[in-house]
Amino acid sequence: MNEVITSTIQTPAKGLQELWGWFDVSQDDRARVSGLMPLAEKNIEAVLQEFYSREGGYDHPGGEGRPHGMQEVRDEQRRHLLELFEAGLDQKYYKDRKRAGLFNESYGISPSFYLGLYTFAINRICDLVRESAENEAEALETEKALRKTAACHQAMTIEAFSAARSDAIEQRERQLSELPTPVLRLQAGLLLVPVVGVLDSHRSRFLTMQILDAIRDQNARAVVLDITGVAAVDSMVANHLIQTMTATRLMGAHSVLTGISAEVAQSLVKIGVTGEALNPAGDLERGVETARKLLER
Numbered sequence: 001m002n003e004v005i006t007s008t009i010q011t012p013a014k015g016l017q018e019l020w021g022w023f024d025v026s027q028d029d030r031a032r033v034s035g036l037m038p039l040a041e042k043n044i045e046a047v048l049q050e051f052y053s054r055e056g057g058y059d060h061p062g063g064e065g066r067p068h069g070m071q072e073v074r075d076e077q078r079r080h081l082l083e084l085f086e087a088g089l090d091q092k093y094y095k096d097r098k099r100a101g102l103f104n105e106s107y108g109i110s111p112s113f114y115l116g117l118y119t120f121a122i123n124r125i126c127d128l129v130r131e132s133a134e135n136e137a138e139a140l141e142t143e144k145a146l147r148k149t150a151a152c153h154q155a156m157t158i159e160a161f162s163a164a165r166s167d168a169i170e171q172r173e174r175q176l177s178e179l180p181t182p183v184l185r186l187q188a189g190l191l192l193v194p195v196v197g198v199l200d201s202h203r204s205r206f207l208t209m210q211i212l213d214a215i216r217d218q219n220a221r222a223v224v225l226d227i228t229g230v231a232a233v234d235s236m237v238a239n240h241l242i243q244t245m246t247a248t249r250l251m252g253a254h255s256v257l258t259g260i261s262a263e264v265a266q267s268l269v270k271i272g273v274t275g276e277a278l279n280p281a282g283d284l285e286r287g288v289e290t291a292r293k294l295l296e297r
Contacts, residue, residue, distance in 0.1 A: 101160025228259030
């Protein structure tokens with residue numbers, strides 16, 4: 001198989017048709033599910049009430065900046081559950097699934113909680129289908145159609161949820177990478193540069209320019225670069241640090257690196273970075289002390 005199977009959430013027209021096929025949802029299945037809409041509308045509130053009255057039924061959702069009350073969450077969950085019985089294959093269905101995923105992410109609703117609610121609701125609707133059916137074989141076919149359609153419905157929402165979470169993580173990382181890095185003058189000739197957040201290529205280049213400009217403008221002879229606030233250091237970040245400290249020495253200033261954690265130290269050893277290249281000095285206090293001794297030479 002040479003073709004790559006990619007995300008369907010990005011291509012609603014063709015992607016939805018493929019998705020129905022993957023879950024073996026036929027036109028007859030969709031018609032059966034659509035026919036259950038009156039039953040679902042009549043009983044959905046009781047199903048939600050039963051779910052939340054159970055032990056563990058309340059997940060305490062409430063993302064950052066969101067209300068912690070459950071009313072809005074339950075209103076949206078009612079809407080999302082009923083959308084299943086539309087069994088649509090159009091742009092609206094795609095948008096509805098994407099909105100449901102975004103809602104779950106923004107309100108801090110976990111995928112496990114979401115899947116638990118939907119499984120509970122589908123089981124209850126299937127019970128009602130069997131109870132009201134006059135033909136057992138027909139009820140079984142309707143239940144099979146509902147479960148297949150529900151699986152497809154859940155998959156699309158989880159995919160949108162995952163995409164929304166990835167976007168949120170990327171946005172937070174981008175915000176951290178754009179944090180300004182101050183260059184502080186501790187005393188005549190000595191600068192401190194505390195780095196917090198993500199240190200990517202763009203920020204590293206800007207950081208290097210900041211340090212070199214400060215060395216020139218303040219006639220500094222020593223710089224302490226503190227990375228206590230940097231979450232991770234990989235080979236790319238390590239190279240940036242080495243380049244920054246090398247450029248500092250070319251400007252005639254000593255450079256000292258502080259704030260290397262045990263995890264970061266192990267990562268640096270694995271990629272072949274030596275202490276001589278970074279001139280480490282443990283914590284910030286020791287780094288400043290080392291830099292002051294260098295100034296006295």
